[in-house]
Amino acid sequence: MLAHLASPRTGGLLALAAVIALLPLVLRNSYFYDVAVLVGLNAIVCIGLNLLIGYAGQISLGHAGFFGLGAYGSAILASRYGWPPLAALLATTFAVALLAFIVGRPILRLRGHYLAMATLGLGVIIFMVISTEDKFTGGPDGISVVPFRIGGFVLQGERIWYWVVGALLLVAVWLALNLIESPTGRALRALHSSEVGAEVVGINAAEHKLMVFVISAVFASVAGSLGAHYSGFVTPAKVAFLHSIELVTMVVFGGLASTFGAVVGAAVLTTLPQLLATFEDYEMMVFGAVMIGTMIFLPRGVVPSLARLFRSHRSADADNKANKA
Amino acid sequence: MSPQFVQYLLTGLTVGAIYALVALGFSIIFNASHVINFAQGEFVMIGGMATVSLVAVGLPYLLAIPLAIATAALVGLALEKFAVEPARDASVVTLIIITIGASMFLRGLAMLVWDKNLHALKPITGDKPIAIAGATILPQSVWVLGVTLAIVVALSWFFGRTLLGKAMLATSHNRLAAQLVGINVRMVLFLSFGLSAALGAIAGILIAPITTTSYDVGVMLGLKGFAAAILGGLGSGIGAVIGGLVLGIVETMSAGYLSSAYKDAIAFVIILVVLFFLPSGLFGKRGGERV
Amino acid sequence: MSLLRVEGLGKKFGGVNAVEDLSFEIPPGEVYSIIGPNGAGKTSLLNLLTGVYKPSSGRIMLQEHDLTGHPPYAYARQGIARTFQNLQVFFNMSALENVMVGRYMHERCGLMSALLRLPRQARADRACREEAAELMRYVGLQAYLSSAADAMPYGALKRLEIARALATRPKLMLLDEPAAGLNPTEALELDDLIGRLTERGVTVVLVEHNMRLVMGVSDHILVLDYGRKLAEGPAQEVRNNPKVIEAYLGSAVSSETSYREEIAQVVAVAVEMHR
Ligand SMILES: Nc1ncnc2c1ncn2[C@@H]1O[C@H](COP(=O)(O)OP(=O)(O)O)[C@@H](O)[C@H]1O
Ligand SMILES: [Mg+2]
Numbered sequence: 001m002l003a004h005l006a007s008p009r010t011g012g013l014l015a016l017a018a019v020i021a022l023l024p025l026v027l028r029n030s031y032f033y034d035v036a037v038l039v040g041l042n043a044i045v046c047i048g049l050n051l052l053i054g055y056a057g058q059i060s061l062g063h064a065g066f067f068g069l070g071a072y073g074s075a076i077l078a079s080r081y082g083w084p085p086l087a088a089l090l091a092t093t094f095a096v097a098l099l100a101f102i103v104g105r106p107i108l109r110l111r112g113h114y115l116a117m118a119t120l121g122l123g124v125i126i127f128m129v130i131s132t133e134d135k136f137t138g139g140p141d142g143i144s145v146v147p148f149r150i151g152g153f154v155l156q157g158e159r160i161w162y163w164v165v166g167a168l169l170l171v172a173v174w175l176a177l178n179l180i181e182s183p184t185g186r187a188l189r190a191l192h193s194s195e196v197g198a199e200v201v202g203i204n205a206a207e208h209k210l211m212v213f214v215i216s217a218v219f220a221s222v223a224g225s226l227g228a229h230y231s232g233f234v235t236p237a238k239v240a241f242l243h244s245i246e247l248v249t250m251v252v253f254g255g256l257a258s259t260f261g262a263v264v265g266a267a268v269l270t271t272l273p274q275l276l277a278t279f280e281d282y283e284m285m286v287f288g289a290v291m292i293g294t295m296i297f298l299p300r301g302v303v304p305s306l307a308r309l310f311r312s313h314r315s316a317d318a319d320n321k322a323n324k325a
Numbered sequence: 326m327s328p329q330f331v332q333y334l335l336t337g338l339t340v341g342a343i344y345a346l347v348a349l350g351f352s353i354i355f356n357a358s359h360v361i362n363f364a365q366g367e368f369v370m371i372g373g374m375a376t377v378s379l380v381a382v383g384l385p386y387l388l389a390i391p392l393a394i395a396t397a398a399l400v401g402l403a404l405e406k407f408a409v410e411p412a413r414d415a416s417v418v419t420l421i422i423i424t425i426g427a428s429m430f431l432r433g434l435a436m437l438v439w440d441k442n443l444h445a446l447k448p449i450t451g452d453k454p455i456a457i458a459g460a461t462i463l464p465q466s467v468w469v470l471g472v473t474l475a476i477v478v479a480l481s482w483f484f485g486r487t488l489l490g491k492a493m494l495a496t497s498h499n500r501l502a503a504q505l506v507g508i509n510v511r512m513v514l515f516l517s518f519g520l521s522a523a524l525g526a527i528a529g530i531l532i533a534p535i536t537t538t539s540y541d542v543g544v545m546l547g548l549k550g551f552a553a554a555i556l557g558g559l560g561s562g563i564g565a566v567i568g569g570l571v572l573g574i575v576e577t578m579s580a581g582y583l584s585s586a587y588k589d590a591i592a593f594v595i596i597l598v599v600l601f602f603l604p605s606g607l608f609g610k611r612g613g614e615r616v
Numbered sequence: 617m618s619l620l621r622v623e624g625l626g627k628k629f630g631g632v633n634a635v636e637d638l639s640f641e642i643p644p645g646e647v648y649s650i651i652g653p654n655g656a657g658k659t660s661l662l663n664l665l666t667g668v669y670k671p672s673s674g675r676i677m678l679q680e681h682d683l684t685g686h687p688p689y690a691y692a693r694q695g696i697a698r699t700f701q702n703l704q705v706f707f708n709m710s711a712l713e714n715v716m717v718g719r720y721m722h723e724r725c726g727l728m729s730a731l732l733r734l735p736r737q738a739r740a741d742r743a744c745r746e747e748a749a750e751l752m753r754y755v756g757l758q759a760y761l762s763s764a765a766d767a768m769p770y771g772a773l774k775r776l777e778i779a780r781a782l783a784t785r786p787k788l789m790l791l792d793e794p795a796a797g798l799n800p801t802e803a804l805e806l807d808d809l810i811g812r813l814t815e816r817g818v819t820v821v822l823v824e825h826n827m828r829l830v831m832g833v834s835d836h837i838l839v840l841d842y843g844r845k846l847a848e849g850p851a852q853e854v855r856n857n858p859k860v861i862e863a864y865l866g867s868a869v870s871s872e873t874s875y876r877e878e879i880a881q882v883v884a885v886a887v888e889m890h891r
Contacts, residue, residue, distance in 0.1 A: 059418055106601045112417060113361050117555040118600055121593035124548070128590035175731050182730035182737060183716075183723040183744075190706045190717045197704030199688035200666050200697065201784050202721035211727065241548070245425050252422050257708065285433030291426025295419050296411045 009177050012260050016173060020166040033158035035274055037230060040165035041223045043266035044172045046250045047259055048219025051176055053248065054256035055185065056212045057192030058108060059116050061244050062123025066217040068130055068239025069096050070224025075145040075234050076136055085148045089225045093218055100217035101210065108209040123244050131236040142235035145228045161230050168226070169263070172219065176259045179215075188212055189257070220247075253294050255301025264303050328459030333581045334574060335457070339466040339535070341573020342473035346528035347550025348557065348565035349480065350521035356497030356560050357510075357517035360420045364404060364428035365525055366547020367435070371397040372526025373538035374435060377444045386449060394526045400431065401522025405515050428543065435540040446533035469531045476524065477566055484562070493517060497560060545589065552596050558609025568607065571595075617679070619644040619788060619819050620665070625674035627660055627843075634660035636843040638674070642788070642821065642836070647814060649822040649830045649851070652840035658823045659701055661840070662790045665821070666698050667691040678788070693721060695787035699777040699794060701823075707766040711757065714765055714776055715748035718783025751779045755809060771802045778809070788819045795826040807832050831855065 027033050049063050073092030077083040083091070107118045130137050137143055148155040155161060179185045191198040191205045198205055228234045237243065246269065254265025272290065276283040298305040347365060354362045375396045379389035408427050412419060449468050454461035483490040496503040496513045504510050528546070529538065536542075553572045557564025572592050580588035599606065618641035627635040635657045642648045650658050663669040665676060667688040675684045678694050697718075706714050716723075723744050729737050749761055755775040760768055768776065774794055781789055791810075795803045803826060810833050813820050824830050830837065830851075837854040839846040847857045854860055 053418065059421070061421075107597075110600055110604050113355075113559055114555060114600060114604060114606070116361070116421065117551060118597055120548070121552070121596045124593045125590050125597075128587060132586045178733035179730050181741065182733070183720050183725055183741075184727065184730045186709070186713060186717050187720055189709055189713075193706040193708045194704040196668055196688065197700070197706060198717070200668070200692055200704075201718045201780060202689045202692035203717075204687070204689045241544070248418075249422055249425070252418060256416075256418065281437055282433065284429050284436065288426045288428070288430030288433055292408050292423050292430065295415065295423045295426065296408070299412060299415045299419055 008260075009181070013170065013174060013177070016260070016263065017170055020170065024162070027162075030158045033162050035271060037158060037161045037165050038227075039267045039270045040162075040169045041227045041230070042247070042250060042270050043169055043263045044165075044223040045220045045247055046254070046262035046266045047172045047176045048216035049247055050251045050254075050256065050259060050262040051179065051188070051219075052212050052216040053251055054258065054262070055180060055192060056188040056209060058209055058213065059112075059119065059248070060213075060216070061116050061120040061241070061248060062126070063119075063216065063220050063247050064239050064241070064243035065123035065126035066096055066100065066220035067224035067227075067243070067247075068126060068234075068236070069099070070221030071228035071234045071238055072130055072137055072143070072224075073221070074225035075143050075228045078229070079144065079146050080136070084150075085146065085229055086150055089222070092225055093221050096221035097214050097218050100214045104210045104213040104217075105206070108206065108213060120241065120244070123239075124241055127236060127239045127241065130239050137236075140236055142233055144233050145231075147232065148226070148229035155229070165226070165230075173259055173263065180259070184208070184211070249291055253291070253301055255303040255305070258301065258303045258307075261301050261303035265301070268302070326458070329581070331458045332460035333577050335460055335462045335466065337574030337577035338570060339462075339469050339573070340577060341553075341570035342469050343528045343532045343546070343569070344549050344553040344572050345566045345569025346473060346476065346524050346531075347546055348553035348569045349476075349562065350524045350528075351551055351554040352557075352560055352562055352565045353493075353517050353521045353524070355554070357493060357514045358409070359417075360409060360424065361551065361559075362404075362518070362521065363421060363424040363547065363551075364431060364543075365521065365550055366543030366545075367428050367431040368397045368401060368522040368525025368543070369529035369532075369546045369550075370435060370538065370540060370543035371400055371431070371522075372529030373446065373533035373542065374439050374444065374529075374540065375526075376530050376533065377446055377538060378439065380446070390530055393530060394523050397526030397529075398519045398523045401518040401520075401525075402515060404522075405518035409518070410511075410514075428547070432540060432543065439540055441540060443537045443539045444533075445537050446530070448534040452534075463535065465531070465534045469535075472527065472531060476527065480562065489516070549592055552592050555606055556596055556599055558606030560610070561606075561608040564606060564608030617644075618642055619679060621675075621677040622665070623675045623677075625661075625664060625676065626672045627657075627664055627669055628672045633657075633843045635664060635671075638840075638843070638845055640838055640845065640848055642819060644787075644819050645814060645817065646835040647810060647820045647822055647833045648836045648838065649824060649834040650838045650840060651824065651827075651830060652846070656840040657843035658840055659792055660843070662698060662792050662821070662823060665691070665790060666696055692784055695785075696790065697781035697784045697786035697788070698790035699774070699781055699792055701792040701796065703770075703773050703777065705765050705773050705776060709765055711760045711763045711765050711768060711772075711776055712745065712748050712752065715751050715779045715783050716744050718751075718780035719744050719748060721784060748779075748783060751782055752776075754782070754812075755779045756805065771798050774798065775809075782813075782818075786818055788821065789813060790821040790823070792823045793825065794822070795824055795829050803829060 023036060027036060045063065045067055049060065052058050052060055070092055073095060074085065074088045077088035077091060078085045103122060107115065107122065110118050131140050155164060187198060187203045187208050191203060191208060195205050224238070250265035250269045251262050253269055254263065255261030273283055273287065276286055347369060350365045350368065351362065354360055372393050375393035376389050379392055380386070384392070404427050408423050409420070412423055448463070448465040450464050452463060452465070454463055455467070484494050492503065492508045493513050496508060496510050500510055549572065553568040554565050556572060557566070557568025572595065575595055576588060576591045579591045620642040623639050625635055625638040626633065638661070650661065652658055660669060664671050667683065667686050667690060670685060675682060677683065678696065681694055683691055683694060706717060723740055725737055725740070752758065752761060755778050757772060757775050757779060760772055765773070765776065778791070778794070795806055798806070806829060810820055810822065822830065822834065834851040836849065837851050838848045839854060839860050847854050847860045
């Protein structure tokens, strides 16, 4: 039973739940809550993106596109057309999943840098459409979004959103951990390492890549929709190439093929610019330097590198004990 | 051919030549290291911006331009030494993140060293349009086309005739074999960054009088250059040049005849369509992996 | 009836005929060996027989199913499994998980059941884990039950691929040079393992340069040279076939039945030289 608690699955989920529950003790004002909500939303995107990049080994440099489509879809349907936000969110998510399904098939036939280019291109095209079709999207100025409401209940204020996003983050982590430990998840990890190795045991690699691409797009889209309602405003900046890069960086920084790594990456790299905001002019430079430094010194990302360190310490301890005994 | 068409063609060729230079930079580094250098666009920016400030302190073009190119080349060498070299054995994604980090670092630095404003550069030889077949071409465009042509010729001489060029080519074909015949592949990698940076800087200097320059011009030009390199087929020199020209022409034509709002999107639509039919670009290496 | 039938199979790479106009049948329950110098097209043939390469011509039939042109996973689903000459181990996973991936076709579940980890799913997963462990012991990998794949020695990885292939519950198992790179003791253990595979009812196709192994376990032998069939038949016959001996030695050697061992050795040496 105790071993069960210490497993990365259960133990990790409990630890994350504890952090989410206790964090408000140190969140002093609504600005802190605001940053925490942003961390949560980015973490949800990164968990999905990590399934695609970290586990299945398929890079995407265009996920801000899906995030943006989620945000703008909800914004337009709920604010322009007066749809109930939940219906807008569901319809948008479905549409984004469908889009990912349609474009995913040809794109995912590509490999390596060609795949990077294609996903980048997809993201840029989505960005251009959003910033050009100003009749719907408000163009570069953006568009304001009504608050999220379900029935008579209105979700407003950082504190309420904190708990909502916290709960959703736990669900996202739980779903991702489940998937990875399933035959489907093993198939994804297998095709990452050797596509023919996977195919000759009966795995349809193309189908699995497409599936995980759609799942990651859905994670991004839902986070985009929620983010739009939360902040009450969306601009094309959230759809831009740079945002795609930020998302990938969070995943790689936290550690590829580590769900908790994706959360940590999102937390650190969402908070860092806030800390740097005081040195506004240096922000971009420092951010770039941090990216380079992490990749050189912790090439596996923060969480796997630390986990490895921890493990080797523990086994060293065990050796010591064994020697004494 | 209508004069309008000729006009679009000339403009497209000019833009395409710039893309080609940037794409060549991508290809050279890719060949030496299999790294896609996402900081390639920053070399373009550094070339333009450095020339602007050197001219501003009173240097003539004849001095300012070589100095700006040298500056960019030094930055390229430093990038290889301090960011790429230490992570040589890392995965593709890791290297992508490193060069993207480098591009942000350089852009941030440029913002501090210079500013956030747009800067114009005087054309090298006047700005009186020259008439051709009912259309006009700027003298600066002639410079762009001429210099690009000269560079392409020089590069094919370099890679075909000189020992160093052949060593670089050999490294791209088979790194291990190159190492075994005594080629210093680390030196090749190092130099490829310098050479790519110089090419990028030249592109940046040539285009600055036409489009103005600023600390963030590298983003779009870098992406377009990457698109051109992919279109031509990664690692193929001739592919990079043709990819760049095709991209420039199609982009200008569609901006002219279809919609200028989507000008920047066109490049990426073309890329997606081409990759759909030719998954390794126009001139890229074909064939599946062996097992 | 034969298990696998190949008719006029060919594969071209540019101008090279890696496999050319090849026809043969594999009877069920046998060990069918394919030998030939390096570059003869043995690996290409296995790639064709698992759908990794699409044939330029010819047909591949498994029992009554025509598999020609199908993707690799379709071959796997009809019961063909294989190992690789260049290891295709999943190095990002544990050894046990590698074998569990082999169980994919029998564990496959809906996306929802995977995402929500329904109790049924959790149970199936435990069963899968136990079965994979069982297979690892079967191929002699009990020492690596909790190892990461990237921490295992070469010989163990070759067995791991066999365990993974076995996990698919194949009718037909293709082994591409399983003895290459093994030390003599490990190679000796292979004889036994291949024997046990046939006892399980698995038909084995063995591509191998180790003539001791080939001569010891084969029922039928197919000799390839430049992608074409040089000889084929019961092991006994092929061993004494003057054409085979000639091709390997470059000159005629009179064939006397007492030669056996000697010729096998000479063939092995010749094959080594061809590398
Ligand atoms: N993917 C491929 N592309 C090009 N040529 C190939 C490919 N696979 C095999 N070949 C060629 O086919 C021939 C047979 O190779 P192979 O099947 O590996 O031989 P073997 O396994 O008997 O040593 C060789 O000439 C090899 O170069
Ligand atoms: Mg072979």
